[in-house]
Amino acid sequence: MLPNTDDTEPGIDTDSGTNTDTRTGIDPRASIEIDSETGRSGLLERPVLRAAHGKQLATQDRVAEExxxxxxxxxxxxxxxxxxxxxxxxxxxxxxxxxxxxxxxxxxxxxxxxxxxxxxxxxxxxxxxxxxxxxxxxxxxxxxxxxxGVCGIESVQLLDLEPERVENTGFVQRLADDALARAARELPAHQPLMRACGGVHAAAWCDAGGAIRYAFEDVGRHNALDKLIGQLVLAREDTRNGFVFLSSRASYELVRKSARVNVPMVATISAPTTLAVSIAAKAGIRLVSFCRQSGYVEYGAAAIPSG
The missing domain is CATH 3.10.20.10 (Ubiquitin-like (UB roll))
Structure with a gap:
């Protein structure tokens, strides 16, 4: 979720004891549906003591279920x-x-x-x-x-640090100039669990214009990406004609998972790691981080103009 620059913490109203957003009057948890297979929403209520502005309040709050x-x-x-x-x-x-x-x-x-x-x-x-x-x-x-699972010399040999290059279909060249800004602007609307409790990551699938087609949330950023990729497969989407947008940092496993299914571009809200940059370069994936409506940072030699 994009950083909140308001001093008021969303979801806290110490006077009423509710989780209504004091800026909008809307309960951000109201739209969360129950999963049909597990019977769970992904949230559980737990007792909490809220302390703010010199006041304390014993109440209930929703916590991300794990x-x-x-x-x-x-x-x-x-x-x-x-x-x-x-x-x-x-x-x-x-x-x-x-x-x-x-x-x-x-x-x-x-x-x-x-x-x-x-x-x-x-x-x-x-x-x-x-x-x-x-x-x-x-x-x-x-x-x-x-x-x-990734520790020790024997396990390191299993990390698969030499990905095959993703197939170039020209998607990156077709990307709209404001695609990343649009994805950054739209992502919060696709994060109901994040709005309700915080503490979860989102993985979204965007088209060349930056419109979000699918989005999934999970306490694990790699799990959210796996959910997204699973949906793309079940929906028979062409993974070469879109990009992954993540609310997290770009780490090795996220870029590697994207490379396995021929995703041409990975964009993230937070920073990348060196291994993520390396894997993206080897796979031919465009890696863009610190994505905001105002700009982004692209990693890799291909992003730097020659001369």
Missing amino acids: VPVALVFNGISHAVMMCTPRDLDTFAVGFSLTEGIVSSGSEIHDIEVRMHDDGHAQVQLTLVQRAFASLKDKRRALAGRTGC
Whole structure:
């Protein structure tokens, strides 16, 4: 979400005890729908003590929900991710693609989302035999390794730091001059969870004019991107003819995930990391950060005029 320059904190009215935005009179949480598969909104109420302007108020506030989500492929548990319990079908599809488990959406035959009484979710995917055999080979290669998944010399070799170049369809050349400014202006309207509680990231898909076609939120920025990519696959969108707009920084895994599905441009609200810049350059992805309505910063040698 773009930085708030108003001294008044949105969502706090210490006199009334409500979460109504004192500047607009609108409750920012009212438009959040319940997810049809998990039965969750992505928000939970918790008791809080608000302190502002010398006053204290005991009340309730909504907090972003975070639950364990087990991804199960052909009956075998592969990973557990911490996610916002919304749009888990699209998340599972996007994760499968961006982690190289499948090479296309057609390799996923069935998806079933289950929410358990203890609060965790499970997504069961049925893969074609070829993709499942490849996944089992990867699991055998990882057997016996410990740590965070990107730690140690053996794990570093699995990071896939040499992406293939994305296919150049001329999309970047067709991009409207004000596309990034429009995306930055429109993104907050697509962040109902962020408006309600803060603490979540958004990933949006924009056309050449900067109009937002799809947007997803999650407590994890990589999860939000996986949800977005999953939706693009399920909707049969051409990932070469649009760009990803993220409310977060640009880190390695976000650019790498985008490269896997041939996204030509990644734009972010916050800063990039050096590895993100490197991966974008190798993949031929245009990387733009610090996006505001007033301007942006583009990274990479291609962005710097010669001479």
